[in-house]
Amino acid sequence: MTVSAPPATLPVDSDRLWSSLMALARIGEYPDAATGLMGVNRQALTDEDAAGRRLLIGWMEDAGLTVTIDAMGNVFGRREGTDPDALPVVAGSHIDSVGTAGAFDGCLGVLGALEVVRAMNDAGVTTRRPVIVASWTEEEGVRFGTDMLGSAVATGRIPLEQAYDLRDGAGLRFGDELARIGFRGDASAHIEAPHAYVECHIEQGPILAAEGHPVGVVTGVQAISWQRITVHGRAAHAGTTPTELRVDAGLAAARIVVHVRQMVDSGEYGQLRATVGHFRTEPSLPNVVPELAEITVDLRNPDDGLMARAEADLAAFLAQLQTETPGLRIETEQTAKTPVVPFDEDVQNHIEKSAYELGFTTMRLMSGAGHDAQEMAAIAPSAMVFVRGQYDGISHNPREYSTPEDCAAGVRVLAETILGLAE
Amino acid sequence: MTVSAPPATLPVDSDRLWSSLMALARIGEYPDAATGLMGVNRQALTDEDAAGRRLLIGWMEDAGLTVTIDAMGNVFGRREGTDPDALPVVAGSHIDSVGTAGAFDGCLGVLGALEVVRAMNDAGVTTRRPVIVASWTEEEGVRFGTDMLGSAVATGRIPLEQAYDLRDGAGLRFGDELARIGFRGDASAHIEAPHAYVECHIEQGPILAAEGHPVGVVTGVQAISWQRITVHGRAAHAGTTPTELRVDAGLAAARIVVHVRQMVDSGEYGQLRATVGHFRTEPSLPNVVPELAEITVDLRNPDDGLMARAEADLAAFLAQLQTETPGLRIETEQTAKTPVVPFDEDVQNHIEKSAYELGFTTMRLMSGAGHDAQEMAAIAPSAMVFVRGQYDGISHNPREYSTPEDCAAGVRVLAETILGLAE
Numbered sequence: 001m002t003v004s005a006p007p008a009t010l011p012v013d014s015d016r017l018w019s020s021l022m023a024l025a026r027i028g029e030y031p032d033a034a035t036g037l038m039g040v041n042r043q044a045l046t047d048e049d050a051a052g053r054r055l056l057i058g059w060m061e062d063a064g065l066t067v068t069i070d071a072m073g074n075v076f077g078r079r080e081g082t083d084p085d086a087l088p089v090v091a092g093s094h095i096d097s098v099g100t101a102g103a104f105d106g107c108l109g110v111l112g113a114l115e116v117v118r119a120m121n122d123a124g125v126t127t128r129r130p131v132i133v134a135s136w137t138e139e140e141g142v143r144f145g146t147d148m149l150g151s152a153v154a155t156g157r158i159p160l161e162q163a164y165d166l167r168d169g170a171g172l173r174f175g176d177e178l179a180r181i182g183f184r185g186d187a188s189a190h191i192e193a194p195h196a197y198v199e200c201h202i203e204q205g206p207i208l209a210a211e212g213h214p215v216g217v218v219t220g221v222q223a224i225s226w227q228r229i230t231v232h233g234r235a236a237h238a239g240t241t242p243t244e245l246r247v248d249a250g251l252a253a254a255r256i257v258v259h260v261r262q263m264v265d266s267g268e269y270g271q272l273r274a275t276v277g278h279f280r281t282e283p284s285l286p287n288v289v290p291e292l293a294e295i296t297v298d299l300r301n302p303d304d305g306l307m308a309r310a311e312a313d314l315a316a317f318l319a320q321l322q323t324e325t326p327g328l329r330i331e332t333e334q335t336a337k338t339p340v341v342p343f344d345e346d347v348q349n350h351i352e353k354s355a356y357e358l359g360f361t362t363m364r365l366m367s368g369a370g371h372d373a374q375e376m377a378a379i380a381p382s383a384m385v386f387v388r389g390q391y392d393g394i395s396h397n398p399r400e401y402s403t404p405e406d407c408a409a410g411v412r413v414l415a416e417t418i419l420g421l422a423e
Numbered sequence: 424m425t426v427s428a429p430p431a432t433l434p435v436d437s438d439r440l441w442s443s444l445m446a447l448a449r450i451g452e453y454p455d456a457a458t459g460l461m462g463v464n465r466q467a468l469t470d471e472d473a474a475g476r477r478l479l480i481g482w483m484e485d486a487g488l489t490v491t492i493d494a495m496g497n498v499f500g501r502r503e504g505t506d507p508d509a510l511p512v513v514a515g516s517h518i519d520s521v522g523t524a525g526a527f528d529g530c531l532g533v534l535g536a537l538e539v540v541r542a543m544n545d546a547g548v549t550t551r552r553p554v555i556v557a558s559w560t561e562e563e564g565v566r567f568g569t570d571m572l573g574s575a576v577a578t579g580r581i582p583l584e585q586a587y588d589l590r591d592g593a594g595l596r597f598g599d600e601l602a603r604i605g606f607r608g609d610a611s612a613h614i615e616a617p618h619a620y621v622e623c624h625i626e627q628g629p630i631l632a633a634e635g636h637p638v639g640v641v642t643g644v645q646a647i648s649w650q651r652i653t654v655h656g657r658a659a660h661a662g663t664t665p666t667e668l669r670v671d672a673g674l675a676a677a678r679i680v681v682h683v684r685q686m687v688d689s690g691e692y693g694q695l696r697a698t699v700g701h702f703r704t705e706p707s708l709p710n711v712v713p714e715l716a717e718i719t720v721d722l723r724n725p726d727d728g729l730m731a732r733a734e735a736d737l738a739a740f741l742a743q744l745q746t747e748t749p750g751l752r753i754e755t756e757q758t759a760k761t762p763v764v765p766f767d768e769d770v771q772n773h774i775e776k777s778a779y780e781l782g783f784t785t786m787r788l789m790s791g792a793g794h795d796a797q798e799m800a801a802i803a804p805s806a807m808v809f810v811r812g813q814y815d816g817i818s819h820n821p822r823e824y825s826t827p828e829d830c831a832a833g834v835r836v837l838a839e840t841i842l843g844l845a846e
Contacts, residue, residue, distance in 0.1 A: 034658075074451065081742065098711075099706065100658070100706060107426075130833045133711075142708065176678075204663040205660070205664060206664075224662065226709050226710075235457075235819065235820050237628070237791070237792060238696065238700060238721040239625045239645070239721075239790070239791035239792035240792050240816060240818065241628060241629075241696075241791075241815070241817075243687050243696060243814070245629060245815050248684075248698075250680065250700070250702055251681070251684055251699070252679075253702075254678075254681050254699070255681055257673065257674055258674070258678060258681055261666075261674055265666075273662065273664075273666060275708075275709075275712055276674070276677070276710065277704065277708050277709045277711050277714075278707045279676075279677070279703065279707075280704075281700065281701060281702045281708070283522065283523060284701045284702075284703070285521070285565060285700050285701065286649050286698075286701060286719035286721050286758070286759075287700060287721050288521075288698075288700050288819055293702070296709035298662075300661070300758065335709070366660035367662075367663075368663035369660060369710075370662065393663060394659060394664075395660045396659075396660055396711055397659075
């Protein structure tokens with residue numbers, strides 16, 4: 001009787017992965033006043049983004065990948081398989097950042113996929129299918145206002161020309177900025193549907209830490225609804241206008257903020273999360289009752305039905321507020337809306353099995369944030385590996401942190417998943 | 424038996440007053456999108472303010488006044504009296520405006536006093552005391568952040584150098600801008616205490632219209648308290664951060680706004696008025712829980728004791744809010760604070776008697792807004808004439824309007840009051 005050795009796993013190099021993450025984080029770094037830490041500001045299509053892209057492409061070429069850049073500036077590094085007819089396995093994420101970022105969001109997925117290829121090279125592993133490392137353009141959406149922009153164009157949800165015509169806060173056009181940094185590539189903006197897509201990402205939340213798991217299997221992305229609410233009131237002198245004659249746009253907006261939290265606390269909408277991130281008034285003077293207030297409302301829900309109920313009830317509250325205050329007018333604009341995106345069961349099973357075989361405990365959980373994987377899910381079987389974060393999983397903040405061990409754990413799971421999918 | 428003729432009154436020219444108001448309103452005019460009307464934007468020490476000052480000074484000189492400009496840019500036009508030792512009667516207001524103004528706020532008091540002098544000239548009237556028409560610099564406080572600035576320096580409440588060092592939103596220094604527009608005058612920044620000060624001004628409120636009086640006798644200015652409240656929370660991802668882990672600065676600020684209105688509605692603080700005119704968040708992104716929110720709170724009360732109670736109760740609410748949400752920190756800064764300023768009883772009697780003799784019904788009322796008269800009240804007997812406004816007395820808005828008849832009524836009352844005080 002022969003006892004078979006445990007299956008060999010890809011030799012992911014934790015130190016190499018970490019030093020790549022830290023090297024990329026130097027590009028766009030700044031001293032963050034709020035935290036006292038060095039933060040990262042590498043927003044899409046800035047000079048910093050271009051420098052980050054050049055660093056990444058250099059590493060891809062060193063790893064023997066064939067690099068192509070598409071018309072959206074999405075960067076692909078391809079490692080050939082043994083079967084010329086086989087569809088590839090794509091793994092990636094993004095390296096653009098918000099204005100006050102840490103080192104991990106997005107970067108772990110891109111540099112993790114790169115590390116998988118490096119480990120395959122080190123081990124002399126060949127796969128039947130090609131493996132492609134993808135780095136998507138403007139995932140954060142903070143500069144041009146639409147998140148997952150690069151992957152949304154690649155998968156056909158957003159037309160290329162519409163993306164090109166988006167403008168940043170300074171009025172600069174996406175298409176022009178893409179050309180300016182030298183990343184308006186020749187390849188088609190539409191990606192051919194791959195065999196599968198897998199993305200490793202920090203959780204950006206506290207659940208894995210609370211449950212004691214280094215990695216998680218992501219079952220899908222919760223529904224997201226963004227609206228901009230503009231309240232029109234009437235400007236009036238703070239000292240002379242009797243309270244009963246006021247049509248106070250700022251007060252009405254504040255009532256919306258408080259009400260939205262009451263909706264969350266009521267429990268009537270399941271696991272609803274609600275955020276008012278933006279609040280401004282006009283004319284914004286201490287002694288003038290606001291004639292206008294503008295807020296954003298970000299709703300998330302893992303259940304499409306409960307999301308619809310929350311949206312309807314919020315709309316009813318706005319209508320009531322308008323009725324209660326003659327002269328008040330409330331406008332709403334839906335600025336983003338995606339239903340629940342369920343991930344592919346088979347890819348989830350590959351991830352879970354890889355974690356199990358590597359000896360990591362894991363759990364299935366839903367993503368609260370949007371990711372490029374939800375765009376790829378529209379054209380190919382897709383799923384994600386989540387990596388535990390520290391400090392309650394704080395993200396979009398220089399305090400964002402996952403340990404070198406947990407990053408390596410996530411990338412080892414990614415590696416085995418890719419290996420399994422690529423055979 | 425002889426029947427005495429009714430006493431002659433000064434021949435105030437309603438048309439001349441109105442055409443002067445309309446001519447001044449052309450300087451700084453702009454098409455106002457919100458109202459569809461032409462508005463006025465003639466903020467202190469802008470080129471428009473300088474042009475307005477030059478127009479005024481030309482008119483003063485045409486009326487035979489001796490013009491002096493002090494080190495704060497306050498403009499004085501003096502008409503001599505017959506008694507070289509008599510202290511003058513000063514009448515005036517301001518011609519600077521907020522960014523979205525009408526034609527009347529301040530201008531009525533300056534051009535009204537000018538019309539009084541013109542009418543005296545027309546009637547060949549001499550007075551024992553000199554009469555001075557005053558136009559104060561930066562009454563609105565919208566550009567350099569401190570209202571009644573010119574009169575506050577003239578009367579000694581604010582040091583000249585402190586005023587010079589104030590900066591506008593673009594970082595420009597008050598003293599430099601004053602010199603740039605050519606209005607840093609040679610006269611001392613400190614005015615000699617006059618015999619009396621009287622100011623005609625639109626009411627900027629609905630009371631005279633509601634009570635059916637064209638003019639009012641102002642008994643004083645209510646107490647004013649301004650504070651800037653800064654709430655420090657913790658930035659967090661809108662999609663991934665569980666509600667119970669959030670320290671939402673924007674939500675806390677919204678709760679303050681709602682609470683302040685509840686304080687007003689409670690009736691516990693008498694005739695308290697409260698306004699949150701300014702509300703902003705950081706980083707102000709739809710999908711980030713605000714780490715900072717900044718609001719202004721403007722409190723007004725005709726009773727100093729009830730104002731103190733309102734301020735104390737608001738401070739207690741802020742402390743409670745901080746205690747309820749671990750991690751939340753609330754800072755407050757008092758940016759303005761004036762107690763109730765009672766006006767002089769004798770000057771009020773002069774105004775009331777003038778209105779009575781001219782056949783105008785009137786009433787006594789307190790001012791909700793601050794005025795230069797409250798600064799002058801610190802050094803000389805002072806009071807104000809209010810003129811009825813239309814549209815609920817809307818002000819700081821292009822819809823601000825008082826009829827030609829009501830403007831003339833106010834200026835006729837001003838004229839007889841000045842005449843009485845100057846004898």
